[in-house]
Amino acid sequence: MNQELDRFESLYALFDESVPALLATNIANIRYLLNQPTLFDPDFGGFMLIKKGLAILFVDSRYIAKASTANLGCDIRQLTGSPWVMAASAIDELEIKRVGFEANNLSVAQWEALKERTKAELVPLKSFVEEERLIKGEKEIKNLSRAAAISDNVFSEILKVVQPGLREIDVAMEIDYRMKKAGADGSSFETIVASGPHSAFPHAGAEDRLLQLGDFIKMDFGAVYSGYHADMTRTIVMGPASKRQRQVYGGVKVAQQLVLDKLKVGMTGAEADAVARESFLAIGMADKFSHNLGHGLGLEVHEGPSLGPKNNKRLEKNMVFTVEPGLYFEGFGGVRIEDMVVMRENGVEVLTKSSKELIEIG
Amino acid sequence: MNQELDRFESLYALFDESVPALLATNIANIRYLLNQPTLFDPDFGGFMLIKKGLAILFVDSRYIAKASTANLGCDIRQLTGSPWVMAASAIDELEIKRVGFEANNLSVAQWEALKERTKAELVPLKSFVEEERLIKGEKEIKNLSRAAAISDNVFSEILKVVQPGLREIDVAMEIDYRMKKAGADGSSFETIVASGPHSAFPHAGAEDRLLQLGDFIKMDFGAVYSGYHADMTRTIVMGPASKRQRQVYGGVKVAQQLVLDKLKVGMTGAEADAVARESFLAIGMADKFSHNLGHGLGLEVHEGPSLGPKNNKRLEKNMVFTVEPGLYFEGFGGVRIEDMVVMRENGVEVLTKSSKELIEIG
Numbered sequence: 001m002n003q004e005l006d007r008f009e010s011l012y013a014l015f016d017e018s019v020p021a022l023l024a025t026n027i028a029n030i031r032y033l034l035n036q037p038t039l040f041d042p043d044f045g046g047f048m049l050i051k052k053g054l055a056i057l058f059v060d061s062r063y064i065a066k067a068s069t070a071n072l073g074c075d076i077r078q079l080t081g082s083p084w085v086m087a088a089s090a091i092d093e094l095e096i097k098r099v100g101f102e103a104n105n106l107s108v109a110q111w112e113a114l115k116e117r118t119k120a121e122l123v124p125l126k127s128f129v130e131e132e133r134l135i136k137g138e139k140e141i142k143n144l145s146r147a148a149a150i151s152d153n154v155f156s157e158i159l160k161v162v163q164p165g166l167r168e169i170d171v172a173m174e175i176d177y178r179m180k181k182a183g184a185d186g187s188s189f190e191t192i193v194a195s196g197p198h199s200a201f202p203h204a205g206a207e208d209r210l211l212q213l214g215d216f217i218k219m220d221f222g223a224v225y226s227g228y229h230a231d232m233t234r235t236i237v238m239g240p241a242s243k244r245q246r247q248v249y250g251g252v253k254v255a256q257q258l259v260l261d262k263l264k265v266g267m268t269g270a271e272a273d274a275v276a277r278e279s280f281l282a283i284g285m286a287d288k289f290s291h292n293l294g295h296g297l298g299l300e301v302h303e304g305p306s307l308g309p310k311n312n313k314r315l316e317k318n319m320v321f322t323v324e325p326g327l328y329f330e331g332f333g334g335v336r337i338e339d340m341v342v343m344r345e346n347g348v349e350v351l352t353k354s355s356k357e358l359i360e361i362g
Numbered sequence: 363m364n365q366e367l368d369r370f371e372s373l374y375a376l377f378d379e380s381v382p383a384l385l386a387t388n389i390a391n392i393r394y395l396l397n398q399p400t401l402f403d404p405d406f407g408g409f410m411l412i413k414k415g416l417a418i419l420f421v422d423s424r425y426i427a428k429a430s431t432a433n434l435g436c437d438i439r440q441l442t443g444s445p446w447v448m449a450a451s452a453i454d455e456l457e458i459k460r461v462g463f464e465a466n467n468l469s470v471a472q473w474e475a476l477k478e479r480t481k482a483e484l485v486p487l488k489s490f491v492e493e494e495r496l497i498k499g500e501k502e503i504k505n506l507s508r509a510a511a512i513s514d515n516v517f518s519e520i521l522k523v524v525q526p527g528l529r530e531i532d533v534a535m536e537i538d539y540r541m542k543k544a545g546a547d548g549s550s551f552e553t554i555v556a557s558g559p560h561s562a563f564p565h566a567g568a569e570d571r572l573l574q575l576g577d578f579i580k581m582d583f584g585a586v587y588s589g590y591h592a593d594m595t596r597t598i599v600m601g602p603a604s605k606r607q608r609q610v611y612g613g614v615k616v617a618q619q620l621v622l623d624k625l626k627v628g629m630t631g632a633e634a635d636a637v638a639r640e641s642f643l644a645i646g647m648a649d650k651f652s653h654n655l656g657h658g659l660g661l662e663v664h665e666g667p668s669l670g671p672k673n674n675k676r677l678e679k680n681m682v683f684t685v686e687p688g689l690y691f692e693g694f695g696g697v698r699i700e701d702m703v704v705m706r707e708n709g710v711e712v713l714t715k716s717s718k719e720l721i722e723i724g
Contacts, residue, residue, distance in 0.1 A: 041552065041565065061652060062565040065692070101470070108473045108486055109465035124470055173542045180535045186552075190403065203403065203424040290423060330427070 007033050008074070010132055012052045019100040019123055021051035023087060023114075026105040028299040029129035030057070034072050037143070037227025037299060038185060046079060049090050049099075058086060084110055088117030100125040127304075134296065134304050135318045140228060141342055144297065144320050147184070147230035148340050148351035150223040154178045155234060155354045158219070162361055164211050164238060168193040172206035175221050184223035188231055188301040192220035199235065199333040202291050202326060213239040213362075216333040222301070222340075229301040231322050232352040233338035236359040248285075248327050249358050252335045255279035255325045256356070259293065260341065263323070263348045269293075269311030276325040277309075285327050294322040297340060319343045320351070369395050370436070372494055374414045381462040381485055383413035385449060385476075388467040390661040391491035392419070396434050399505070399589025399661055400547060408441060411452050411461075420448060446472055450479030462487045489666075496658065496666050497680045502590060503704055506659065506682050509546070509592035510702050510713035512585040516540045517596060517716045520581070524723055526573050526600060530555040534568035537583050546585035550593055550663040554582035561597065561695040564653050564688060575601040575724075578695040584663070584702075591663040593684050594714040595700035598721040610647075610689050611720050614697045617641035617687045618718070621655065622703065625685070625710045631655075631673030638687040639671075647689050656684040659702060681705045682713070 011033065015021065024030055025047045031037050033048065033055070040046070046059040055074035059067045064078045079086055091099055101111070103124035115122060136144070154175055161174050172191040179187060194204035196215040204218075211217060215238040222230035235252075237245055255276045262275050273293040280286040292308030297320050305311065305319055315321075319342070326336030337356055341348040373395065377383065386392055387409045393399050395410065395417070402408070408421040417436035421429045426440045441448055453461055463473070465486035477484060498506070516537055523536055534553040541549060556566035558577040566580075573579060577600045584592035597614075599607055617638045624637050635655040642648040654670030659682050667673065667681055677683075681704070688698030699718055703710035 041567070062563070065563065103471035103474065104469050106470050107466050108463070108468050108470060109488060111470045112465065112486065124474065126471060169542070173539065176542075177535065177539045180531070180538075190548075201424065201427065205403065 007035060007132070008050070008055050011050060011129065014128065015052050019098070019125065019128070021049070021096045021099040022128060023091070023099050023101045024048040024050065024129060025110075026102050026129070028303070029102065029133070031227060032129060032133055032299055034074065036070060036072065039066070039070060045083060047083060047087060048074070049087065049094070051094065051096055054094070056090065058083065058090075082113065084113035085117055088114055091118045091120045096120050098123055100128060102128070130304060133298055135316060136298060136320050136342070137318075140298060141318065141320065143226045143228035144230065144340065144342070145351050147223045147225035147228050148232065148353075150179055150182045150184050150225060151221065151230045151232050152352055152354045153182060154221075154223070155219070155232070159236070159359065159361065162211065162217065162236070162238070164213055164362070166211050168195055168198070168206040168209050168211070171211070171219070172221075175219070179221075179223040182223070184225055185227065186224050188222035188224050188229040192218065194218045194334075195238075197331055197333060199335070200328045200330050202328055202334065202336070211238055214242070216245065216335060218334060218336055220336065220338065227299055229297050229299070230340060230352070231297055231301055231338065232340060232354065233324060233336045234354055234356070234359075235335040235337065236361055238361050241358060241360055244332070246358065248329070249335050251280065251283050251285055252325055252327055252337050253356055253358075256323060256337045256339070259323050259325065260339070260348055260350065263315070263341070263343065265317050265343060265345065266314050268314055269305055269307040270309055272307045272315065272323075273309055273311070280325070280327065288327040288329060289325060290328060291326070294324050296321045315343050317343055317345060369397060369494070370412070370417050373412060373491065376490070377414050381460070381487065381490070383411070383458045383461040384490060385453070385461050385463045386410040386412065386491060387472075388464050388491070390665070391464065391495070393589060394491060394495055394661055396436070398432060398434065401428070401432060407445060409445060409449060410436070411449065411456070413456065413458055416456070418452065420445065420452075444475065446475035447479055450476055453480045453482045458482050460485055462490060464490070492666060495660055497678060498660060498682050498704070499680075502660060503680065503682065505588045505590035506592065506702065506704070507713050509585045509587035509590050510594065510715075512541055512544045512546050512587060513583065513592045513594050514714055514716045515544060516583075516585070517581070517594070521598070521721065521723065524573065524579065524598070524600070526575055526724070528573050530557055530560070530568040530571050530573070533573070533581070534583075537581070541583075541585040544585070546587055547589065548586050550584035550586050550591040554580065556580045556696075557600075559693055559695060561697070562690045562692050564690055564696065564698070573600055576604070578607065578697060580696060580698055582698065582700065589661055591659050591661070592702060592714070593659055593663055593700065594702060594716065595686060595698045596716055596718070596721075597697040597699065598723055600723050603720060603722055606694070608720065610691070611697050613642065613645050613647055614687055614689055614699050615718055615720075618685060618699045618701070621685050621687065622701070622710055622712065625677070625703070625705065627679050627705060627707065628676050630676055631667055631669040632671055634669045634677065634685075635671055635673070642687070642689065650689040650691060651687060652690060653688065656686050658683045677705050679705055679707060
């Protein structure tokens with residue numbers, strides 16, 4: 001399947017009696033369908049209405065000039081007044097009797113405004129275009145690789161910057177700035193730099209805490225490149241690592257490598273997750289791995305597939321996702337090692353290339 | 363009214379038979395109620411359940427340690443499994459028969475998950491805690507002033523950086539970086555640096571275009587400080603301004619000053635907006651002002667009050683909002699001048715202090 005061609009055609013083929021048309025409001029889905037991964041602000045407030053053979057993009061006056069010159073391969077209409085009044089009129093005018101909508105991306109207020117005005121039946125969908133986005137095309141993989149490469153380069157630069165006395169947020173700021181300097185659209189998410197006891201919080205942000213000798217420093221960040229999101233984590237030690245730090249780090253490194261070695265087409269997300277969990281069980285630390293193993297990446301930083309105990313869908317060729325086991329000890333600190341990988345015919349290709357040997361700074 | 367005290371008490375006073383309890387999912391509302399303007403990530407995934415005399419915060423395992431140590435003055439429960447299953451059980455367990463929810467901040471998928479499981483009637487609210495947030499307390503105004511001051515300082519620094527040959531995104535990146543260096547939590551929104559013909563798009567971002575002699579350069583940005591959002595715009599000219607540039611700039615400057623002079627307690631948003639529109643009408647450019655005059659600011663970068671042709675609510679003392687008229691000419695360029703102001707007893711106090719004289723660089 002080459003997704004870069006005819007994304008509308010692929011979508012038309014999904015329509016049937018139960019979902020004969022789609023109202024798309026998720027900006028990532030709209031960008032995907034238009035093959036325009038950076039078009040519009042995330043809060044652009046427009047939508048698409050699509051039925052077999054016809055796709056219409058609705059945008060407000062702020063975006064109409066941009067949309068009109070972008071050669072989008074679909075009809076374009078300018079929003080005037082409430083988007084949902086126009087959506088309802090268009091649905092009825094096109095004689096659409098049932099229309100799927102993205103239930104995770106339409107608020108109750110928006111849905112009520114729509115429901116009051118259209119005669120069509122509104123069918124809530126949890127996933128539709130998202131299914132198409134699971135398998136990446138080669139151009140998408142190239143952009144994800146480039147996003148990973150920028151992130152890797154910034155990590156190697158940042159190792160020269162990190163020193164005792166800097167605040168976590170100083171390091172986070174340098175990471176964000178350097179990714180943009182290197183050509184990133186921006187950061188995939190709010191950069192995490194969590195040091196010492198803070199590193200024990202899986203989702204710590206970056207705060208005023210000063211880096212100190214003896215700290216674990218967990219850095220979780222990623223560049224966006226041409227609309228595609230990278231995500232990687234490395235944990236280093238400030239100064240010589242203690243014996244316990246080496247133990248914990250080694251435990252995560254072994255588990256992560258084991259998963260990378262075992263991943264193959266057809267394995268489920270739950271099976272991949274279990275590889276890490278069993279590796280931690282063997283060293284008596286299974287209860288310290290408190291989150292899922294990984295998640296898909298692409299036009300969003302969190303998308304399918306999910307790799308966790310409850311995910312029974314099979315991993316397929318050209319899916320791109322993270323592998324990020326971690327161990328967290330309250331009061332002591334935590335370690336996470338996260339790579340981005342693409343599933344290939346014979347196992348995974350790792351897109352993030354930074355070393356995973358334990359790095360001791362200074 | 364001193365909002366900094368007893369925000370829960372103020373909320374309890376709003377409950378009546380039609381809305382005897384609230385399920386709060388909007389992070390800004392939750393931060394406001396807890397008087398913790400930076401607590402949790404925006405996507406923290408928790409919620410609050412509140413009825414007269416009782417407020418419970420639900421957070422997942424990632425945030426439970428942080429929440430427990432923050433002295434929040436409410437009950438805290440850890441989410442396990444689906445948030446909406448737990449919300450439904452808690453609603454029924456507390457014998458809540460009707461509960462308001464934030465219709466703009468609950469997706470249809472979330473609402474369905476909740477509705478299936480609770481016996482309570484779910485009442486969609488467009489605005490509730492938001493009403494309380496309209497009037498700022500002095501501490502909030504102090505944080506907004508500080509956010510404005512950081513933005514002002516960065517603008518004066520950036521005037522020394524801007525030169526022909528830089529890309530728009532280089533300038534945007536410097537603005538973002540310098541705001542963080544100066545103590546900002548981050549940027550209020552994606553910084554706009556729109557040059558030459560790009561400046562004609564009211565919501566242009568920052569792209570690869572190189573700054574050139576003769577360009578208008580429209581910079582729209584703002585720092586977040588302690589959770590409070592600044593927003594300001596200045597438009598400068600690269601090199602000597604042309605006669606037409608002076609005309610357009612002067613037109614916007616006069617309109618903006620006129621609004622600042624006329625704003626007073628009791629005026630409606632529509633009346634304020636009309637002051638700018640009439641000023642543009644007098645110079646034959648009214649059709650080139652294609653957006654609203656302004657919007658409120660606080661824990662969100664866009665909140666109440668709105669200042670536009672349709673906003674008939676009255677502006678009250680200690681509301682904080684933007685005044686941002688602009689004129690946009692396709693192919694030629696655009697000018698916007700935006701200040702943040704706080705409504706005081708005898709008119710507005712302008713929080714952003716940067717000069718509005720026409721600046722010609724180099």
